[in-house]
Amino acid sequence: MTDNSDGIGGLTFDKSKRSWPNEFNIFFALIIIIVIFEALGQILPYMNDQSFLFDTKDRFDTIFNEARLKIIILQVAIIGIIALGVTQVIITAGIDLSSGPLVAATAMVAMSFAQTELVNGNPNPKALFGTWAMDLPVVVPVVIGLVFGACIGAINGTFIAFLRIPPFIATLGMFLVCRGIALWWSSGNPISFPTESYKFIGSGMMPVVWFLSLAILFHIIMKYTVYGKHTYAIGSNEDAARMSGINVKRHKVMVYMIASMLAAFAGIVLSAKASTAQAGMGEFYELFAIAMAVIGGISLTGGRGSIIGTVLGAMVLGVIRSGFTFIKLDGSYQLMAMGSIIIAAVILDQYRQRNRA
Amino acid sequence: MSSDIVLKTENLTKHYGGVHALVGANFEMKKGEHVAIMGDNGAGKSTFVRQITGVEQRTSGTVSLYGEEVNFTGPLDARQAGIETVFQTLALADDLDVPDNLFLGRELTKWNWLGPFRRLDYKAMRDATMQGLVKTGVKIPNIKNSIQNMSGGQRQCVAIARTATFASKLTIMDEPTAALGVQETAQVENIIRNMKEQGAPLILVSHNMRQVFDLVDRIVVFRRGRIVANLNKDETDGQDVVAYITGVKTGAEYEGAA
Numbered sequence: 165m166t167d168n169s170d171g172i173g174g175l176t177f178d179k180s181k182r183s184w185p186n187e188f189n190i191f192f193a194l195i196i197i198i199v200i201f202e203a204l205g206q207i208l209p210y211m212n213d214q215s216f217l218f219d220t221k222d223r224f225d226t227i228f229n230e231a232r233l234k235i236i237i238l239q240v241a242i243i244g245i246i247a248l249g250v251t252q253v254i255i256t257a258g259i260d261l262s263s264g265p266l267v268a269a270t271a272m273v274a275m276s277f278a279q280t281e282l283v284n285g286n287p288n289p290k291a292l293f294g295t296w297a298m299d300l301p302v303v304v305p306v307v308i309g310l311v312f313g314a315c316i317g318a319i320n321g322t323f324i325a326f327l328r329i330p331p332f333i334a335t336l337g338m339f340l341v342c343r344g345i346a347l348w349w350s351s352g353n354p355i356s357f358p359t360e361s362y363k364f365i366g367s368g369m370m371p372v373v374w375f376l377s378l379a380i381l382f383h384i385i386m387k388y389t390v391y392g393k394h395t396y397a398i399g400s401n402e403d404a405a406r407m408s409g410i411n412v413k414r415h416k417v418m419v420y421m422i423a424s425m426l427a428a429f430a431g432i433v434l435s436a437k438a439s440t441a442q443a444g445m446g447e448f449y450e451l452f453a454i455a456m457a458v459i460g461g462i463s464l465t466g467g468r469g470s471i472i473g474t475v476l477g478a479m480v481l482g483v484i485r486s487g488f489t490f491i492k493l494d495g496s497y498q499l500m501a502m503g504s505i506i507i508a509a510v511i512l513d514q515y516r517q518r519n520r521a
Numbered sequence: 522m523s524s525d526i527v528l529k530t531e532n533l534t535k536h537y538g539g540v541h542a543l544v545g546a547n548f549e550m551k552k553g554e555h556v557a558i559m560g561d562n563g564a565g566k567s568t569f570v571r572q573i574t575g576v577e578q579r580t581s582g583t584v585s586l587y588g589e590e591v592n593f594t595g596p597l598d599a600r601q602a603g604i605e606t607v608f609q610t611l612a613l614a615d616d617l618d619v620p621d622n623l624f625l626g627r628e629l630t631k632w633n634w635l636g637p638f639r640r641l642d643y644k645a646m647r648d649a650t651m652q653g654l655v656k657t658g659v660k661i662p663n664i665k666n667s668i669q670n671m672s673g674g675q676r677q678c679v680a681i682a683r684t685a686t687f688a689s690k691l692t693i694m695d696e697p698t699a700a701l702g703v704q705e706t707a708q709v710e711n712i713i714r715n716m717k718e719q720g721a722p723l724i725l726v727s728h729n730m731r732q733v734f735d736l737v738d739r740i741v742v743f744r745r746g747r748i749v750a751n752l753n754k755d756e757t758d759g760q761d762v763v764a765y766i767t768g769v770k771t772g773a774e775y776e777g778a779a
Contacts, residue, residue, distance in 0.1 A: 390628050391637045393617075397625055400614035407612045408626030409597045418637065467616035 186461040186469075189516075190476040197480060201487035208491060216490050232486060234369065240482035241371035242437070244475065245430040246453040247460075248375075248382050249423030251474040254457050255386075256419050257399040257466025258324060258331035263427035263453055265342035266316055267446030270431030272349040274309030275441035278302070278362040279355065290356040290440075292349075302361040306432055313428020314421050316342065321417030339450070346443040356440040366437030374433055376475075378426070383471040395419060399466025455502075456481055459509045463517075525552050526588060527691055527722045528573070533582035535568050542568040544746045546582070550739075553720040555713070557733040560743030561766055566726050569743065570695055573724075574606045575599040586690065603690030607680050607697050619664035620650040623683045653686030658715045660708070674705025681712050685721065692716065693724045698732065710736060730759045742766055 201216040218229060246263045253260045279288050281298035288298065316338060323334040364370065386392035394415050397405040406412050430449075435441040460477025462469030484505060488498040528550050535543040543565045550556050558566045572579040575593025583590055586602060593599040596606070613622050620643070629642040629649070650664055659682040661675060668676055677697060684692050694713075698706040713736050716723055727733050733740060734754060742750040742765040750765040750772040764770040 385638055388640055388643075389635070389638045390630060390641060393621060393625075393628060393641060396616060397614045397621075400616040401612070404612040404614050405625065407596055407608070409600065410626045415637075467614070 186516075187472050187476060190459070190461055190473060190480065194476060194480050194483060197483055197487065201483070201490060204487075204491050211491065214490075216487060232490075236482040236486045237372050237375075237479070238369065239485060240456070240478040241375035242430050242434050243449050243452045244375045244456065244478040245371075245378055245433065246427045246449055247456040247474050247478055248378055248471060249426035250450075250453045251457045251460070251462050251469060251471060252382070252386070252395055252419050253331070253423045254454070254462045254464060255395050255399045255466060255469055256416060257402070257464075258416070258420070259335060259454070259464070260320070260420065260423050260427075261332065261335040261450050261454075262316065262320060262338035262342055263423070263430075264446045264448060264450035265339050265346060266313060266424060266427045267431035267434060267449050268346040268441075268443055269316075269342040269349070270309045270313055270428040271435035271441035271445050272346050272355060272443065273312050274305040274428075274432045275355040275358060275362075275435045276305075276350065277308050278305035278358040278436075280357050280359050283357045288357050290354060292353075292355050299359060302359065302365070305358075305362060306365070309428050309432045310425050313425040313431075316428075317421035317424025318417060320424065321420030324420065325413040325416035343443070346445075349443075352443055354440050354442045358436065358439055362436050363439055364436070366433045366435070366439075371433050371437060374429070375478075378429075379471055379475050386471055391415075391418070396467055399468075401467075452481065455506045458506060458513075461513060463513065464510075526550070527552055527554070527586070528724075529585045529588075530573070531583045531585075533569070533572055533584065534580045535572055535577065536580045541746050543572065543579075546748050548741065548748065550722060550724070553717075553722060554739065555717055555723045555725065555737040557737040557740045558724060558726045558743060559728070559730075559733060559740055559762060559766060563745075564743040564766075565746040566743050567695060568746075570606070570693055570724070570726060573599070574604055574693060605684035605687055605692050607677075607684050607692075607694040613668050613676060613680055615669040616667055618667050619654075619661055619679055619682075620646040622668060622679055623650050623653065623686060627687075649686075654682055656715075656719075657682050657685040657712050659685075659712055672705070674701050674708060677701060677705065677709055678712065681709060685712065685716055691722050691724070693726075695726045696728065697725070698727070698729065706732070730762065733762075734759065742772075744768055744771075 198217055205211050205214045205216045215229065216232070246267065250260050250263060276292040277297050277300055279291060279298055281288060281295055283289065291298070320335055320338055323329045324331050386395065394405065394410050397408070397410060398412055398415060402412060431446065434445060438445075456477040457469065457474050458464065458477070459480050460469065460473035460475070462473060462477075481502070484502060485498065488501060493501070526549055528548070530546055530548045533543060533546040533548070534541075546565075546569055548569075558569065560566050568577075571577040573584055575596050575598050578594075585591065586604070591602060593602065599606070614625060617625070624646050629645045630639040631642050632640045647664065654661060654664070659678045661671075661678060668679065671679070677700075681694070681697060684694075698709050701709065710732060713723065713725070717736070725733070725737055738754055740750070740752045740754060740757065740762060741748055742752070742762065744766065750762075750770075752762065752765075752772075761770070765772070
């Protein structure tokens with residue numbers, strides 16, 4: 165035992181065990197993936213030396229291919245909003261499978277209060293309710309959507325925390341229930357023609373604005389507030405959290421409520437962006453959201469990971485998707501490749517943890 | 522006078538179904554006293570501790586803390602009343618660092634109007650942690666290190682530092698050095714000596730005879746759910762204690778108990 169170690173201590177501190185923030189690894193992975201696609205653009209014979217990242221047209225206002233960057237981030241923004249909530253759930257060592265169908269159900273519910281009365285001077289052909297639900301201020305559908313999401317989350321959380329149903333089963337059930345609600349709400353018919361102010365929520369780059377501002381908000385919450393600390397503590401050692409006086413059950417309900425409200429908000433943004441709500445919306449979103457979190461280094465055993473990781477994970481997924489399209493890989497191959505990458509991410513994570521222990 | 526008695530149990534009894542795990546335990550400890558609880562496996566030591574700390578509900582009997590009868594409905598109640606416990610299974614969150622673990626469930630915060638989203642006062646917690654560690658004599662190289670990167674001894678030290686930092690009235694340690702190496706055990710024992718100097722009362726459950734004779738003032742022996750001896754350290758020795766533990770001898774005042 166040496167006494168010249170760091171800190172006030174007598175016990176030695178192994179510096180090699182000081183871990184490199186995981187987020188750096190993901191960031192490097194992101195860069196490597198971009199480089200690979202850039203190289204493929206040069207190497208593959210049918211690509212005609214196209215560049216993945218840079219602007220190859222004779223435009224001097226920008227060196228980057230701005231259009232592609234925008235598409236990449238726009239594509240992941242809505243699922244990214246869900247992933248912010250799923251991240252918190254996974255940090256408590258839970259899982260939320262219900263988010264995809266919840267996106268659809270919320271889109272239906274919110275959209276039915278966001279319709280306009282007149283479309284080009286004619287009555288709204290997709291009207292679900294009477295005129296009393298038409299041309300309402302935009303807060304009405306948004307608040308209704310979020311409250312709906314909060315209710316679903318509260319039910320999830322109550323089943324998981326108080327009735328001790330495994331999160332996988334509870335949210336799998338809710339997965340089907342929400343898909344059922346989405347279909348039942350308008351008997352399977354699409355709901356369309358929202359007000360202009362509702363459309364604005366999803367117009368242009370607004371989904372990206374929502375995604376990034378919510379990411380910053382939840383980064384602060386997870387890192388600097390009691391809510392965040394308790395979320396990590398529960399995922400790390402639930403018994404210790406309970407013995408330390410944290411109200412674990414109430415906290416879990418809160419986490420699931422926040423996650424579902426984020427998924428509900430994603431549904432609002434998605435329906436606003438598409439200007440329509442359909443029961444089949446958001447298919448596989450829950451899985452992509454989980455994938456983003458997992459690629460971003462959120463451990464499925466709980467206690468570890470960060471919002472920054474998830475944002476980077478979302479970017480990785482977006483770049484891979486865009487890259488595959490760029491090298492003209494068929495959609496079916498894309499799914500296979502993406503599945504493999506998700507599994508590889510988990511294997512890498514486990515390998516890293518073993519080395520650390 | 523009664524406030525001199527830290528903890529007093531009368532006729533404390535616990536039955537698990539038909540099993541009489543603890544029968545009529547009368548126990549008393551004074552301020553500043555360190556008491557060891559010894560006994561064979563299944564003798565009722567842990568059961569006794571679990572009744573005091575509110576982890577389980579006693580079948581009958583009374584528990585008084587500083588002369589006031591208490592009825593804890595859970596470990597949280599006991600903690601709020603000033604009883605801190607180091608459990609055999611460490612109650613630490615592996616992914617958090619030392620201040621986080623020390624203050625888990627009682628974080629120092631700012632902006633409390635934000636409710637569950639009130640802000641953590643990291644600086645105050647770090648400072649208080651350093652003070653607590655100095656006070657208890659716990660040496661941890663880097664308090665920003667997460668618990669999972671620490672050795673078993675360091676973890677145990679964190680757990681003990683937590684109890685010692687906050688325990689105002691009574692600390693209970695259930696075999697704190699059972700899983701530790703020689704040097705780590707020595708460190709834990711140093712912390713316990715520190716607590717003795719500061720007059721913090723302690724109940725130590727241990728199998729380690731040398732440790733018990735090194736650290737405590739009084740030894741209470743359990744056998745088959747009953748207290749069979751209450752010995753001053755100076756008036757006994759290892760062989761004597763073993764005789765009580767194994768049932769060769771029974772304390773005069775406990776004749777007929779077991």
